[in-house]
Amino acid sequence: MLDNFFAKKRLNTLLYCSLLLLLTIIAIVITNYNVIKGFTSIPKAAEWVFNNFYPDQKALKRLPVIISGLTETVLVSIAATTVAAVFALMFAMAGSHSTGKGGVFSMVSQSIATIFRNIDVSAWSMILLISFGQNVLTGYFALFFGSFGFLTRAFIESIDEVSSSSVEALRSTGAGYFAIVFQSVIPSCIPQLISWILFMMETNIRQATLIGILTGTGIGFLFSLYYKSLNYSAASLIVLVLVMTIFVIETISNYVRKVIL
Template sequence: MHRDIFAQRRNESLVFFSLLAILTVGSVIITHYDVVKGFLSFGEALNWGVSNFYPDAKSMIKLPDIFQKLKETVLMSVAATTIASAFALMLALVGSRTTRSNSFFSILSRGIASFFRNVPLVAWAMVLMLAFSQSALTGYLALFFGSVGFLTRSFIETIDEVSHNSVEALQATGARYSHIIFQSVLPSSMPQMISWLLYMIETNIRDATLVGILTGTGIGFSFDMYYKRLDYHSASLTVILIVITVILIESLSNKIRRVIL
């Protein structure tokens, strides 16, 4: 029996890697990609990066302006995520099988979450630019809509997993819906929800850089501006500060998770 299982897994792996190889070769042929030239140019690209893409003394003059844009990006990401979490919590309570009061609204809530979650952040930014042009509001709304979809889905799963038994116990005693929410669902689910919220803040700070390039705001706009001006030293300083900020935020987030979970 063990041999049959091993043989089945081996055949499945063989089929998977065969399909992957066929797709790879097909993509290379269709796009006329020169694989050899691509590998050979890697060394040239690395050499160019080492020679040009680093901060110099002149780029340090722009450090205060870069810090200001970075602060705007971080604050916008935090604001979009926290406000989105409030809407996501309401949708999750309606959509969760544990706390739903109406099947129609539960399906509607899950549908809204699925739609918002499956539309890429870049698509949100481009669509919103048609209505609000390039502005901070466009970037904020793009992050907000993406966060609502992701957090609603995460909160629904958290409520269904964590609160099911305690909710059934309170329902058996005849507790009212509000008592079930505030005395069972929220206390038991909140630590995991906060963990998802922190994760979303980390993700949005990373994504806000790309959104800023599209919407002309924040640190993404600064990087795009320096890069298009061929000011690679300032652009590299911007990238380094983004990486440091993301690492610090992630470290702080992990510490908070260890405390609450």
């Protein structure tokens, strides 16, 4: 019986790999992609990067402007994430099986989260550009909407996973809704919720660079400006500063997760 189980598992794996290979071949044929040319161009691309894409003395003079743009990007990302987390927690409480009232309101809460989660932040940026134009507010709302959808879904799963037994115990004692939420749900879920917020904050700082290119703000706008003006040394300095910033934030985030989990 055990041999049949592993044989079936190997067959399923083979079928999935074959399907993936077939889809890849179909995509190559439809797009007329030259696989050989693509792989052979990698050494030339790497050579161009090493010869042109590196910061020099002239680029370092632009460091204060780059730091200013980076600060704006980081602050907008943090603000959008934290505010989205507050709204996401409220909707997660309504949509959760443990704390939600069920019925139409719970379904509406989960549906809103699904819609917002499945629209990419770049799509949100292009949609909001029509209403707000190229400014910081457009990038803020794009990050906010994307974060809200993702965090609502993550919070619902965390609440359902961690707090179901404690919620049932408090309900059996006759505790009210708010007593259950503030004495059981939030205390038991707070480490997971903070972990998700930190993860979303890291993601938003990366995505804010792309959004800045679209909205003409922050570090993304500076990168687009320097790159289009063929100032590759300044553009490479932006990439270097951004990578270092993300590394520092990720290190801090991992330390916080290690402490609270």
